[in-house]
Each structure stands twice: as C-alpha cells, then as structure tokens.
C-alpha cells in the first residue's frame with residue numbers, strides 16, 4: 001500500500017514550520033509555502049516559482065494541497081452561492097457564500113452531521129457521521145475565496161470573503177482540536193487576514209470548550225439559545241441537559257473578558273407556538289439583562305419535512321423583537337437568504353447518512369414539542 005500524501009491544508013503556519021523542518025527544510029520556507037497556498041490560492045507546487053526546484057520536487061513526493069470535490073455548486077437569485085462538498089463514504093457538507101452591501105460572509109461546516117440533535121435542525125436530524133479535519137474545514141474557505149476572487153475579477157491582494165461564520169453543518173466546539181488550527185489560518189495575515197471580530201464561532205453551548213476557546217483563540221462568539229428556560233431548552237437543544245443555562249451564561253460572561261467584541265450574539269430560532277410567546281420574550285429579558293452584554297438575532301425557522309414544526313408568523317416575531325428592544329436589548333431579525341437553493345440556516349441537509357437514527361426517534365415523537373394550546377391571537 002502506498003503511504004497517503006500529507007495534506008498541507010491541515011497545517012497552520014506553525015505546524016507547517018514544524019513540517020518543513022521534519023522534511024529537512026528551513027522553517028522560513030513555510031511562510032512562503034503558506035502564502036502560496038492560502039494567500040494566492042495555488043495548490044500545484046510547480047507554480048510556486050520562487051521555491052527552489054529541488055524543494056518543489058521533494059514536496060510533490062510527500063505532500064499535496066488536497067481540495068474538496070464539489071458535488072454541486074448553485075447560485076441563488078439573490079447572489080447566495082452554495083457548494084456541496086464530498087467528504088467520502090456517502091457524506092457531504094455544505095458551504096454557503098452570502099454577499100451583502102458591505103461584506104461577504106462564508107458559512108462553513110465543521111462536521112458531517114451533528115451529534116447534538118437539536119429538534120429544529122435538519123443536520124441534527126441526520127445524526128453524526130464524523131468530524132471534519134482541519135484541512136477539510138479550511139478547504140471550504142480556500143475553495144470559496146479563490147473561486148469568488150476569480151468570478152469577481154479580484155486581484156491577488158483583494159479579498160472576496162470578509163467574514164466567516166462557523167454556522168454550517170455540525171457543532172464546531174465538538175470538533176475543537178481540528179477547529180482551532182483552521183481559525184488560526186483564517187486570522188493569519190499570510191493566510192486570509194481576517195480580524196478576530198470577523199470570524200464567528202456559533203455553538204449550541206459546549207461550556208468547557210467555550211472556556212478553552214477564550215484562552216486558545218478568542219474570536220466572536222454566537223450562542224444558540226432558542227429558549228428562555230432550562231425546561232424548554234432541554235428539549236430543543238439537548239446539550240442543555242449537560243450544561244444548563246446558568247453555566248452557559250457564566251461561560252459567556254467569562255468569554256467576554258477575552259473576546260474581540262464586547263457582546264455575545266444570542267441566536268434564537270422562532271418556532272411557532274413553542275418559544276415565540278411575548279411572555280417568553282420577557283423571560284429572556286430577565287435571563288440575560290444585567291447579566292451578559294449581548295445582542296439577539298431572531299432567526300425565522302426554516303421548515304423541513306420531518307421537523308413537525310412551523311415558522312412563527314412575521315407579526316409574532318416582530319412582537320417578540322419589540323419586547324426585547326423595549327428592554328434595551330439590541331435585536332435583529334435575520335433575513336432568509338438563498339431559499340431557492342435550500343441554503344438557509346438549518347436546511348443544510350447534504351447527503352449525510354443517518355447513523356444514529358435520531359431522525360426516527362424524533363419522528364416517533366419521543367420529543368414532542370408543539371403545544372396544542374399555542375397561546376396565539
């Protein structure tokens with residue numbers, strides 16, 4: 001059997017330095033190599049013209065820049081572009097490019113499937129397949145950045161992507177060891193040069209890893225809250241049973257000591273008759289106000305067949321937002337993008353095989369949610 005080539009996308013700059021030394025090269029070559037790969041988007045050693053021919057030949061024998069193969073590549077009427085990438089063994093992950101007036105955001109996946117199993121999330125319904133490697137996480141940015149640069153006719157020193165959000169498939173903080181080097185590459189001036197404020201990790205609330213991220217690589221933090229009390233959150237976001245709200249909010253407060261932004265973004269997916277009542281908005285105010293500096297982002301639920309849940313009506317979302325705003329909490333309602341190509345939050349289904357039958361358990365209604373008496377009107 002032949003030894004597989006090392007994937008240079010797995011290495012942040014310091015790991016690439018160590019790698020160069022291991023193969024008998026001076027460590028400063030790593031910076032040149034890193035710039036060729038990430039800054040210039042070059043994956044073929046022959047094109048790295050300022051590296052000695054002997055080094056290029058040596059690298060070609062032991063290493064490669066391993067891209068992900070795109071199964072589909074669709075652009076929505078609103079400019080949102082979605083790639084479905086093959087990650088082997090019937091698994092696929094999605095990456096979404098979202099252009100706006102003043103920025104362009106890439107939404108990146110961290111796992112094939114997800115083990116958290118949130119009730120309203122199609123990735124959660126698929127169950128967990130596997131963690132992505134650092135190389136597979138950064139390959140999504142590598143691919144999208146250089147394809148968009150070409151499409152937009154940008155030069156080598158211009159950037160197509162200004163922001164990254166780890167809000168695709170998977171729970172990034174349950175793939176911590178592979179995530180952190182990828183974040184470092186995003187921040188590296190020789191890589192993608194993104195500021196810490198423009199890289200956001202979104203988590204369902206894996207408390208110990210929030211603590212570690214604060215120390216290892218603080219970036220902007222979004223926390224998927226979705227409920228104002230433990231009883232409801234236990235059912236919507238099962239990781240809450242392990243790390244209840246008071247622990248989560250304490251972790252948020254501590255995170256802010258090191259964070260690049262002076263607030264946490266709380267995401268709250270609006271589910272009709274489940275978590276969208278005005279009294280639940282008031283409970284949310286009581287939970288967070290005077291405790292953690294935050295903004296709230298209300299996400300209209302994107303329905304999918306097996307969920308059995310409905311999107312809150314627009315007026316209901318507005319009334320909920322009004323309660324929060326009235327209490328002085330900055331609140332935004334997320335615009336749904338890329339609907340026509342199923343690129344919106346929670347629609348990232350991919351082709352991931354269901355290994356844990358979460359979908360069946362959910363379909364059998366072991367986790368019944370919608371209250372029959374939803375107190376509307």
Ligand code: SAH
Nearest residue numbers: 121167170171202203224267301302345346
């Ligand atoms: N696992 C991480 C990041 C990926 S999910 C997390 O949960 O934060 C990114 C965001 O999309 C989360 O806030 C999640 O709650 C939200 N989301 C998931 N399914 C959704 C759906 N069907 N409609 C709207 N938002 C959804």
Ligand code: SF4
Nearest residue numbers: 114116118121124204
């Ligand atoms: Fe996993 Fe996030 Fe989906 Fe929950 S919302 S199942 S944590 S991807």
